[in-house]
Amino acid sequence: MEQAPLDPERQLPPAPLEPLGRSDAGLEATGGEEAEGSRDAGSGVDTMTENNFWLKKIEISVSEAEKRTGRNAMNMQETYTAYLVETRSVEHADGQSVLTDSLWRRYSEFELLRNYLLVYYPHIVVPPLPEKRAEFVWHKLSADNMDPDFVERRRIGLENFLLRIASHPILCRDKIFYLFLTQAILTEILWSSQIGPTEFYYSADSRLKALNATFRVKNPDKRFTELKHYSDELQSVISHLLRVRARVADRLYGVYKVHGNYGRVFSEWSAIEKEMGDGLQSAGHHMDVYASSIDDILEDEEHYADQLKEYLFYAEALRAVCRKHELMQYDLEMAAQDLASKKQQCEELATGTVRTFSLKGMTTKLFGQEAPEQREARIKVLEEQINEGEQQLKSKNLEGREFVKNAWADIERFKEQKNRDLKEALISYAVMQISMCKKGIQVWTNAKECFSKM
Structure with missing residues (x-):
């Protein structure tokens, strides 16, 4: 495309x-x-x-x-x-x-x-x-x-x-x-x-062309190849991070809800104790508060997980740019190959050289040499096609250079945005985890004081 x-x-x-x-x-x-x-x-x-x-x-x-x-x-x-x-x-x-x-x-x-x-x-x-x-x-x-x-x-x-x-x-x-x-x-x-709906059908069809271009490009741009590998690695790392985070959330939820059981035990225990009843009741209250806090904590975590998911999906956007470049490079190489083939045909017609193991060589052996007028007409057609091919190749080269220039400028902008956003998200997540741990310490400190007063 x-x-x-x-x-x-x-x-x-x-x-x-x-x-x-x-x-x-x-x-x-x-x-x-x-x-x-x-x-x-x-x-x-x-x-x-x-x-x-x-x-x-x-x-x-x-x-x-x-x-x-x-x-x-x-x-x-x-x-x-x-x-x-x-x-x-x-x-x-x-x-x-x-x-x-x-x-x-x-x-x-x-x-x-x-x-x-x-x-x-x-x-x-x-x-x-x-x-x-x-x-x-x-x-x-x-x-x-x-x-x-x-x-x-x-x-x-x-x-x-x-x-x-x-x-x-x-x-x-x-x-x-x-x-x-x-x-x-x-x-x-x-x-x-x-x-225009045809644009989207054309774009969808280009995915098949992109798959073909990926395996047939002879001189891929090293920068875009590295960018494609980077996008794959980025997607893999963030996917693993999100899976680990989901498993940790399950485990953390279970740990917090166990404290709810502690609270229920302390509350029931306080009902049969006269001297220790108040202390056990207070300790049970702290455990219940701690157990119920996990819902808000994991809801906040989902916000940070969504920020990571955004860059998980950004990896596909990076690959889309790489696929477009591969398509343009593939079209450029095909145009250069077609131009070289036409120049060779024109040179062979001009010099009268005939390759034995070629279609032209076989037809010459079967039907004899073609007339000079026919050869001149074919040379003229080929020269016109060569001129068109050179203009097309020049246009594709300019288009490719412009694409690389614009794409790389936007990729650099994206990298700055990604570094800034992920740094902010991870720092905020770490601060949230520290706050969560401090609250846990405070709950058990309060429970310890309740037990000490009994």
Whole structure:
């Protein structure tokens, strides 16, 4: 698949954006001048237009999830979850944020947006979507995609997906992204007219071509080969880390719930003791509090696990960039090989050289030498094809160099983002574990004091 040219109509005017690392952050875009936009003065609500959308400070959020029932393409009833996407302007006279756009989106529409970005920006590490079904769960978590806790985590993940796009210096200016945030009727009108369904079929077919190119590229770029190995290793390491974390969560949950048994024993014991009753009752209370705290602890851990899962899925986004480069390199090598073959044919016709073990040699032996006029006509056709091939090869070389330049710049941006986010997540996780251990020490210290007073 050739790299799709960037359509100027799909790009909004550039606006510097502040990077967003967390799903609870707001998106802010600033511009040097105030854009002209329609405003409803009577209602006091801003109507954001394409021209002034990114020149204002705005905030994007997925604020609510709602379970709905409808009919699918097969006219069969289905249950799905819809998410409320809100866009607010925070540049208002009184400093308060004002709701400008609000619409409901299904998960499949988020998938459609990401597929579009993959097609039109193959050199960019496109942010991943949160998991559609729960993975790496421990036994107390439900794997049902309609579970309220899972839906809430996915809501946060979808919000983070939009904020990742909005904080990207190129993706944030895309017209389709703007329409995704502001136009309610999307699937029937927007995607059929603006994107074109054939692009996605072509993209899906390119996966087969990419598999073929992987094994047939003769001179792969060492940097992209190393990047592909790195993405595989990143996915493997994070997968193992998430599996270990799930096993530890199971074990930790059991340890905490054992303290609930201690609390029940101490409480029942206090009922039959006169002198030690108060101390045993207090100790049992501390054990019960400690046992019940594990639910909040593991809920906080899921937040950090979701941050790791995001970069687990980023590994596939890195491989998508590598596959695109392999396809371009494969097309370049095939074009060079075809050009060399045509030049050899032209040279053989010009010099009259005939290779014995070739199709030309066999036809010459069977039918004799061709007429000079035929040979001149074939040479002329080959020369035209050679000129076209040279232009095509030059174009592919330029396209390849531009792709490598843009892709590597975005990969460096991704690495900085990854190092920053994972460092912050792991430090926060360590701080949470330290706090959890301190609470455990405090509980047993309090229990010890209760026993000492008996």
